[in-house]
Amino acid sequence: MRNFGASEFPWRGGNRVALLENGEEFFMRAFALIDAAQREILIETFILFEDKIGLELHRRLIAAARRGVRVELTVDGYGSPHFSPEFLAGFTDAGVRLRLFDPHPRWLGVRLHAFRRMHRKLLVADARVALVGGINFSADHVRDFGAEAKQDYAVEVEGPAVADIHDFLRAALASQGVGNAWRPARQAESVAQAGATDVMFVPRDNHRRRGSIEREYRRAIRAARREILLANAYFFPGYGFLRDLRHAARRGVKVTLIFQGEPDMQVALVAARTLYRYLIEAGVQLHEYCERPFHGKVALVDDDWATVGSSNLDPLSLSLNLEANVFIRDPSFVAELRNNLQHLLQHHCQSVDPAQVPRGRFWHVLTRPLLFHVLRRFPDWAGWLPAHTPRVALAKPPPDEAGAGTTPP
Incomplete structure (x- = not known):
């Protein structure tokens, strides 16, 4: 059995946490923190669109910058591929620094460089309060978007753990957005305690921390005694992760997984379903969320461990993208997350009937080992994909547009 050893990331006590659905x-909460900020706002997001949410963020960040707040906003150059000159000019004129992580021009109208993206979603206001999760700044995260509005989660953190998140974001700004040089301080900085919750902040990069988030998941799964409840939008982890789930179910732990039933990317469901028989055979309970696209990346184990963040459990998140999760030890928070997910299970999910999952054909004796060999080796193979040193570009309006833009109403 693989020995993960001690985590390099410290648990920080004395925090207050709140689940945001x-x-x-x-x-x-994001807009309230921006409006109340007095010194500094640091934000990273994979997606920022010029829709009603993006324009509202734009307006509030400009207002913050104009009252003297330092505003640093980093978006991914693939996830947020285009901004109008007026949008950029509004930021530039107010002093908001908008950075694009590894931007590239389209080739024949196609966005390339889909791998190794900055997929984190982080916000820190005045080094005091942080938001961490999977929610982008786009209108498809609110109900009135319609049937395609996403179900998703984030968490608000206040207390000593915010110092780690803040220091990481400052380090990312100084290192082309990667943040791999960041090291958590041995002792928490003198940030006032705000509650009684233990929080650990864990980023993933393509340097020393390739498996950081997966290790914390597997550490908790292997220690589970009664329950594992995992809800993740894109589920296609490695063989070791799957084996740990099966072993947990076989030793009597109730293992429940929630996947997308109405995915925004159909391949996500197709990939997850190839694993159904392997999991069901061990007693894992599977459910598909069918009300609308599921975009969450959350899990809980027993009564005292939970995680919320940006990391899916698929090859992109576990092997290539830059991600960030928080891990939480707090029975009250775990109970709240459990109640939320149980509501989804009871009202918006379809149970996967083991009798309806096709049993293996005779040729699966050969193909299943091949599938799991691929799953086991994929993280190493992914490292062979063409790589380069990412660059972060400061976004500015075209020269002939500079000064001509106005802030959207």
Whole structure:
């Protein structure tokens, strides 16, 4: 059995945490923190669109910058491929620094460089309060977007753990957005305690921390005694992760997994379903969320461990993208997350009937070992994909547009 050893990331005590469900709760808190900020706002997001949410963020960040707040906003150059000159000019004129992580021009209208993206979603206001999760700044995270509105989660953190998140974001700004040089301090900085919750902040990069988030998941799964409840939008982890889930179910742990049933990318469901028989045979309970696209990346183990973040459990998140999760030890928070996910299970999910999952054909004796060999080796193979040193470009309006733009109403 693989020995993960001690984590390099410290647990910080004395925090307050709050679960934020969907854009309605997340954007309300994000905008309130921006409006109240007095010194500094640091934000990373994979997606920022010029829709009603993006324009509202734009307006509030400009207002913050104009009252003297330092505003640093980093978006991914693949996830956020285009901004109008007026949008950029509004930021530039106010002093908001908008950075694009590894931007590239389209080739014949196609966005390339789809791998090794900056997929984190982080916000820190005045080095005091942080938001961490999977919610982008786009209107498809709120209900009135319609049937394609996403189900998703984030968490608000206040207390000593925020110092780690803040220091990481400052390090990322100084290192082309990667943040791989960041090291958590041995002792938490003198940030006032705000509660009684233990929080650990864990980023993933393509240097020393390739498996950091997966290791924390597997550490908790292997220690589980009664329950594992995992809800993840894109589920296609490595063989070791799957084996740990099976072993947990076979030793009597109730293992429940929630996947997308109405995915925004159909390949996500196709990939997950190839694993159904392997999991069901061990007693793992599977459910598909079918109300709308599921975009969450959350899990809980027993009564005292949970995680919320940006990392899916698929090859992109576990092997290539830059990600960030928080891990939480707090029975009250775990109970709240469990109640939320149980509501989804009871009202918006379809159970996967083991009798309806096709049994293996005779040729699966050969193909299943091949599948799991691929799963086991994929992280190493992914490292062979063409790589380069990412660059972070400061976004500015075209020269002939500079000064001509106006802030959207």
